[in-house]
Amino acid sequence: MKTRPFLVISLLLGFSFLLSIALGAVTIPPGNALRILLGRLPWFEFFGDWPSYFETILLDLRLPHTILVALTGMALAGSGASFQGLFRNPLADPYLIGVASGAGLGAIIVMSIPQVGRFLIPIGAFLGGLGTIAAVYRLAKVGRIVPLTTLILAGVAIGSFTSALTSFLMLISDEMILQAMSFLLGGSTVAGWEPLVIALPYFTVGLALLVLGGHSLNVLQFGEEQAQQLGLHVERVKLFIIISASLTTAAAVSFSGVIGFVGLVVPHIIRLVWGGDYKKLIPLSILGGGVTLLLSDILARTIMAPGYLPVGIVTSLIGAPFFLWILRRAKKEVFW
Amino acid sequence: MKQNNHPPILQIRSLSANYGDVIALKDISLDVQQGEIVGVIGPNGAGKSTLIKVLSGVLKASAGEVLINQKEVSTYSPSQRARTLAVVPQARQLGGAFSVEQAVLLGRTAYLGFLGKPNQDDLEKVQWAMEQTEVDFLADRKLAEISGGEQQRVLLARALAQDTPVLLLDEPTNHLDLKYQVNLLKLVKKLVRQEGLSVLMAMHDLNQVSGTADRVVLLANGQLKAIGSPEEVLTQENILQAYQIEIDTFTHPKTNKHMIFPTE
Numbered sequence: 001m002k003t004r005p006f007l008v009i010s011l012l013l014g015f016s017f018l019l020s021i022a023l024g025a026v027t028i029p030p031g032n033a034l035r036i037l038l039g040r041l042p043w044f045e046f047f048g049d050w051p052s053y054f055e056t057i058l059l060d061l062r063l064p065h066t067i068l069v070a071l072t073g074m075a076l077a078g079s080g081a082s083f084q085g086l087f088r089n090p091l092a093d094p095y096l097i098g099v100a101s102g103a104g105l106g107a108i109i110v111m112s113i114p115q116v117g118r119f120l121i122p123i124g125a126f127l128g129g130l131g132t133i134a135a136v137y138r139l140a141k142v143g144r145i146v147p148l149t150t151l152i153l154a155g156v157a158i159g160s161f162t163s164a165l166t167s168f169l170m171l172i173s174d175e176m177i178l179q180a181m182s183f184l185l186g187g188s189t190v191a192g193w194e195p196l197v198i199a200l201p202y203f204t205v206g207l208a209l210l211v212l213g214g215h216s217l218n219v220l221q222f223g224e225e226q227a228q229q230l231g232l233h234v235e236r237v238k239l240f241i242i243i244s245a246s247l248t249t250a251a252a253v254s255f256s257g258v259i260g261f262v263g264l265v266v267p268h269i270i271r272l273v274w275g276g277d278y279k280k281l282i283p284l285s286i287l288g289g290g291v292t293l294l295l296s297d298i299l300a301r302t303i304m305a306p307g308y309l310p311v312g313i314v315t316s317l318i319g320a321p322f323f324l325w326i327l328r329r330a331k332k333e334v335f336w
Numbered sequence: 337m338k339q340n341n342h343p344p345i346l347q348i349r350s351l352s353a354n355y356g357d358v359i360a361l362k363d364i365s366l367d368v369q370q371g372e373i374v375g376v377i378g379p380n381g382a383g384k385s386t387l388i389k390v391l392s393g394v395l396k397a398s399a400g401e402v403l404i405n406q407k408e409v410s411t412y413s414p415s416q417r418a419r420t421l422a423v424v425p426q427a428r429q430l431g432g433a434f435s436v437e438q439a440v441l442l443g444r445t446a447y448l449g450f451l452g453k454p455n456q457d458d459l460e461k462v463q464w465a466m467e468q469t470e471v472d473f474l475a476d477r478k479l480a481e482i483s484g485g486e487q488q489r490v491l492l493a494r495a496l497a498q499d500t501p502v503l504l505l506d507e508p509t510n511h512l513d514l515k516y517q518v519n520l521l522k523l524v525k526k527l528v529r530q531e532g533l534s535v536l537m538a539m540h541d542l543n544q545v546s547g548t549a550d551r552v553v554l555l556a557n558g559q560l561k562a563i564g565s566p567e568e569v570l571t572q573e574n575i576l577q578a579y580q581i582e583i584d585t586f587t588h589p590k591t592n593k594h595m596i597f598p599t600e
Contacts (some may be wrong), residue, residue: 186517216450218434221430222430222442223430228392228393229393234414
């Protein structure tokens with residue numbers, strides 16, 4: 001397990017993916033699920049000895065949902081790992097500099113305007129998230145430099161400001177309070193293939209950029225001064241990481257709501273097991289984030305079936321004790 | 337000082353720098369020849385570390401110029417600069433999760449692409465640098481698991497891997513015990529002779545400077561107060577002025593080095 005990290009996590013991801021499309025209000029045996037999926041590819045043909053509604057449930061509902069959940073987990077864990085590396089701080093998560101509270105505000109503004117379709121919620125959230133990051137970045141800039149401490153402080157300040165606005169909007173309009181709460185706890189805002197197709201480019205571009213930033217993050221681990229003396233264009237790298245992590249997080253939050261804990265904890269687990277080289281840590285965190293959120297989402301859909309818990313509640317309720325268990329078991333210190 | 341007909345490899349001309357309104361360096365001019373070790377001394381806050389920051393581009397000069405091989409470096413990009421001038425910082429707990437080899441490989445950052453993939457040449461340079469500083473046997477150990485003296489040698493190896501003509505060292509013997517201090521300075525001297533490097537080294541221990549450097553620069557309050565051979569700079573008047581400390585000077589009977597001893 002220690003020696004083949006990519007193989008191990010990829011297998012886990014495949015397993016969770018299959019489980020996720022199989023389980024739900026109607027259970028589709030994983031063997032059938034796999035054959036239905038493979039049957040869609042041109043070079044396979046299976047005789048369908050299953051009820052035809054299996055195909056409808058699987059292809060029209062479960063599959064897009066599962067892909068979105070996997071991408072969301074990947075985005076959160078990948079940008080969490082990048083932010084932890086950028087700020088050299090184990091407490092950093094994807095939401096540290098305000099993208100989630102900004103996205104929350106954007107989503108709730110859209111919800112509070114009457115006669116506006118639900119399909120606009122992700123767009124409002126996306127603009128809110130990126131707008132907040134842009135404001136935080138501008139505010140933190142001193143001359144041509146963006147000091148990281150100032151960036152965190154500006155992010156926290158803007159974050160509590162936008163959260164307060166969000167709470168205010170929720171309180172004055174009582175019809176949307178449940179819908180808004182669900183978004184802020186990680187209830188997804190969309191279903192079906194169409195939104196997924198819209199979201200896909202943001203996820204893939206964002207995730208690819210995060211992986212590319214791994215080497216620069218390694219150099220940054222020796223501090224900004226040494227990184228510059230080693231030849232890194234530090235300010236450019238900071239901007240690159242902030243843009244790629246924020247883009248990915250904003251995409252995740254817009255379509256899946258605010259899901260806590262995955263972005264904070266998955267990189268730590270990967271770091272404990274496979275070490276702190278960001279060239280490996282980021283892609284491994286991305287895969288691990290997919291696994292974690294898929295499993296959490298399966299629980300969220302099945303614990304109270306046919307009801308559905310916002311997945312953010314599950315990630316924190318189960319993720320926190322699990323992480324504490326790992327932390328206690330890990331005999332070695334986490335090196336920073 | 338060695339006399340030769342080549343122009344100095346590092347030329348500092350009327351260099352000044354500020355932290356906000358505070359003047360940190362004022363009108364510093366000095367040259368470093370190829371194969372020469374120049375020791376920079378001065379009390380705390382004299383501007384030793386600031387000089388290294390300005391030369392390495394971390395702090396912008398407010399006036400003056402720095403030339404390496406007769407080329408002005410203030411317009412250099414970080415990677416161009418890192419290919420002409422390497423810095424050995426003080427050993428601190430940073431990057432503890434990296435192995436010694438990974439850390440030394442980061443010395444090749446200025447030569448690597450954005451993805452940081454090393455080629456054969458990079459790996460050979462890394463191996464060479466680790467052998468020179470005798471940390472190759474630690475290659476797979478984590479930085480957090482090795483001693484302070486070993487960490488300092490890793491930082492020196494990382495700077496060597498940068499493959500630059502000029503090396504800047506910022507109080508490299510701080511926090512090291514006597515054995516590591518002596519070994520590190522011996523190593524620096526050996527590398528200078530063998531590779532023809534030029535070294536500018538900020539130091540606190542005046543007798544170590546005298547034993548290591550070809551020339552000594554005395555800074556106080558951001559200004560250059562004296563420059564010359566250890567005998568010329570480490571005098572009773574100079575030290576009294578800069579440090580407000582009375583000293584005696586003498587020649588060591590065995591090494592013939594110029595030594596000082598506080599008499600207060």
